[in-house]
Amino acid sequence: MTRKQLEQYKSKKAEITELETYIRKLGSDESLMGSSTVFDYRSGYPQAQAVVGVDRAEFWRRKEQYDKKIQQLKAECEEAERFVEGIEDSLTRRIFRMYFLDGARQEVIAAATHLNQSVVSRKISDFLKVAYKT
Numbered sequence: 001m002t003r004k005q006l007e008q009y010k011s012k013k014a015e016i017t018e019l020e021t022y023i024r025k026l027g028s029d030e031s032l033m034g035s036s037t038v039f040d041y042r043s044g045y046p047q048a049q050a051v052v053g054v055d056r057a058e059f060w061r062r063k064e065q066y067d068k069k070i071q072q073l074k075a076e077c078e079e080a081e082r083f084v085e086g087i088e089d090s091l092t093r094r095i096f097r098m099y100f101l102d103g104a105r106q107e108v109i110a111a112a113t114h115l116n117q118s119v120v121s122r123k124i125s126d127f128l129k130v131a132y133k134t
Helices: 003-007 009-025 056-085 090-101 106-113 117-133
Strands: 033-040 047-054
Touching: 003 009, 003 056, 003 090, 009 056, 009 090, 056 090, 090 106, 090 117, 106 117
Parallel strands: none
Antiparallel strands: 033 047
């Protein structure tokens, strides 16, 4: 697990929420509206009739695309969570959880753990250096 992957955790969680909102709103706006022309032969002569409605094929294509992306993002988030929860040292685990998963600033973490901000920064850097080597 790289620092970059951990730093993207909060953004990925937000993207999951956005995609779930897109799915709920899918088809309720005009973006999936389509029109087609059919011919009415009831009078004996073809008369063009406009038909307007939701493009079902596009609806299901987008829904499937969003669902697939949500599953991918959830898997990546779960991997980051497992990595953080797998850290043996309690203090380091707490720091990583607050910094990468909760998005807290180092100053806030320092106050919560009764450390200096520089110590928090060093713990993050040192742990990641060791984690990259293994």
